[in-house]
Amino acid sequence: MDETYIKVKGTWNYLYRAVDKDGDTINSMLSPKPGEAASKALFTKSIGSSGIREKVTIDKSGANLAGLNASNFQITILTLLGFSVMQIKIRQIKNQISEQYY
Secondary structure (H helix, E strand, C coil), X not given: CEEEEEEECCEEXXXXXXXXXXXXXXXXXXXXXXXXXXXXXHHHHHHHHHCCCCEEEECCCHHHHXXXXXXXXXXXXXXXXXXXXCCCEEEECCCHHHCCEC
């Protein structure tokens, strides 16, 4: 999972991407504002299209960590309701090149 600030049709937006371990984009999303809500929306979208992953590698972004923690909280609720769903392991590193969703 990574994010970058890009200009689209004259307007600056945040481009969020979920990338697998091979570097292929799983999902992407543009957001006019950064933060937990945008990060969580991309995680939810990615889970919907490719399933829950065992672990996610992110940079030191607080928004990405908050988005993943919110997703893990929802998984906890599902577990309490009797569904068998594993928590997503979160790995934070400095190096943005290594950000992967797998």
